[in-house]
Amino acid sequence: MDNKEQAFTQLVREHKSTIYSVCYMFSKDTDEINDLFQEILIRLWMGYDSFRAESDVRTWIYRVALNCCLNADKKRRRGGESVPLSVDIDPFEDTDDRALQTKRLYARINQLGLVDRGIILLWLEGLSYEEIGAIMGITVKNVSFQLHRIKEELKKSKL
Amino acid sequence: MNKEEFDISQELEQMRHDYAVLKERFDKQQIINEQLMENAMKKDVRRLFLSKKTAPVGVAIAILAVILSYVQGMAWWVTLSLIIFTVIFFPAVYWVYKGVREDEIYNGDILSTAETLRRFKKRYIAMESGICIFFFAFVIVATIFMTSMNISTELMWRRGILIVLLCLGTLTFEYYYAKRILNACDDIIGRLKMKDE
Numbered sequence: 241m242d243n244k245e246q247a248f249t250q251l252v253r254e255h256k257s258t259i260y261s262v263c264y265m266f267s268k269d270t271d272e273i274n275d276l277f278q279e280i281l282i283r284l285w286m287g288y289d290s291f292r293a294e295s296d297v298r299t300w301i302y303r304v305a306l307n308c309c310l311n312a313d314k315k316r317r318r319g320g321e322s323v324p325l326s327v328d329i330d331p332f333e334d335t336d337d338r339a340l341q342t343k344r345l346y347a348r349i350n351q352l353g354l355v356d357r358g359i360i361l362l363w364l365e366g367l368s369y370e371e372i373g374a375i376m377g378i379t380v381k382n383v384s385f386q387l388h389r390i391k392e393e394l395k396k397s398k399l
Numbered sequence: 400m401n402k403e404e405f406d407i408s409q410e411l412e413q414m415r416h417d418y419a420v421l422k423e424r425f426d427k428q429q430i431i432n433e434q435l436m437e438n439a440m441k442k443d444v445r446r447l448f449l450s451k452k453t454a455p456v457g458v459a460i461a462i463l464a465v466i467l468s469y470v471q472g473m474a475w476w477v478t479l480s481l482i483i484f485t486v487i488f489f490p491a492v493y494w495v496y497k498g499v500r501e502d503e504i505y506n507g508d509i510l511s512t513a514e515t516l517r518r519f520k521k522r523y524i525a526m527e528s529g530i531c532i533f534f535f536a537f538v539i540v541a542t543i544f545m546t547s548m549n550i551s552t553e554l555m556w557r558r559g560i561l562i563v564l565l566c567l568g569t570l571t572f573e574y575y576y577a578k579r580i581l582n583a584c585d586d587i588i589g590r591l592k593m594k595d596e
Contacts, residue, residue, distance in 0.1 A: 245436075245440055245549075248429075248436075248440070250434050252436065253431060256425070256428075256430040256431050257422050257425035257426045257430070258422075258426075260425045260428070260430055260543055261421060261422060261425055262473075263420075264421075264425075277430075277485055278438065281436070281439035282439050283441075283505045283506075283566050285439050285440050286501070287505065287506040289504060290503055290506055291506065293541075298442075302504060303505070303507065303508060303509070304505050304506060305476065305509075306509055307504075307505035307506075307509060307512045308505060309504070309510075310509065310513075310587060311516070323435045323438050324430075325430050325431070325435065326429035326430055326431065326432045327426070327428045327429070327430055328428060329424060329428065331421075331424075336405060338420055338424055339424075341416075341420050341421075341422045342416045342417065342420065342424065344417060345417035345418060345421060347561065348414060349414075353586075353590070354587070355509075355586070355587050355590040355591060356590070357427075360414075360531065364414060364415055365418075366416040374404075374508065375509065376508060376509045376510060376591055376593050377509055377510030377511050377591065378507030378510060378592075382530070382591070382593075385593070386590075386591075389437070389593075391407060391411065391576075392568075394407065394410065395407045395410075397423060
């Protein structure tokens with residue numbers, strides 16, 4: 241592995257749970273998580289050179305991950321077999337207390353449309369409105385409006 | 400804060416808490432392994448767009464076909480059709496792929512990526528429709544010329560109909576596929592521009 245590959249592997253290692261969480265929220269089963277995760281890794285690697293001129297790695301990773309998830313729905317699945325991820329848990333099948341909490345969150349977020357799912361995920365990550373706006377390509381004012389609308393939708397679905 | 404507002408803010412706090420639990424669970428997992436990383440970095444990804452190497456090869460083949468048709472003494476309308484195809488098709492390819500780089504397509508923000516994909520797909524369909532119309536016109540012209548030269552037209556008609564059917568089949572499939580992509584892009588753009596407009 242050369243220096244660039246090592247640096248990239250380290251970067252992915254640091255943000256693996258973020259990428260995995262995004263994949264989980266946009267998937268219906270573990271096979272889909274595997275496919276999405278690998279699609280995101282490939283896209284990150286392809287754009288790695290252009291990223292290095294930028295400053296915020298977290299924003300870049302979210303942009304690529306959300307773009308992949310939003311686009312996965314509208315294009316054919318990538319050909320070829322996926323390499324299995326090294327994961328001991330199955331967020332769709334496990335039944336312990338923590339898994340139930342995860343499933344509850346998944347159910348709430350999955351009531352939302354794809355774009356709304358992306359925005360609420362960024363909000364749950366604790367990103368600022370400026371960061372959310374930069375990732376989604378909208379103004380801070382619009383982020384505020386979108387989040388208010390999403391919260392209203394969550395409220396309606398709760399009733 | 401009324402009861403309803405209190406409930407939703409409690410709900411959101413609960414979601415934030417659940418999300419923290421989820422991240423913690425995933426943090427403890429190894430997730431990535433050597434094979435996975437190697438695969439991502441070395442695998443030859445299926446190309447969504449024409450590569451930079453393909454376009455010059457295509458231009459060379461088209462020019463060679465024009466020269467060969469002339470040297471071989473083929474009918475003038477065949478050579479002319481090849482020239483027209485070459486002159487129109489390659490600028491069209493440039494127009495379709497202009498501003499779209501596969502290594503950067505998912506690096507932009509969500510709104511600009513959706514707009515780029517939407518523009519690309521619309522142009523791609525326009526180009527493909529143009530190619531199909533060209534072939535359709537070519538078949539008609541070929542039939543007219545062959546008939547005027549008293550060449551048996553039965554086999555040619557069959558081939559012509561086959562080409563037209565193939566064109567229509569390809570177009571139908573592409574329109575169906577593109578419609579899904581365009582609808583999805585429209586949905587993303589519509590949602591995100593809801594406030595700004």
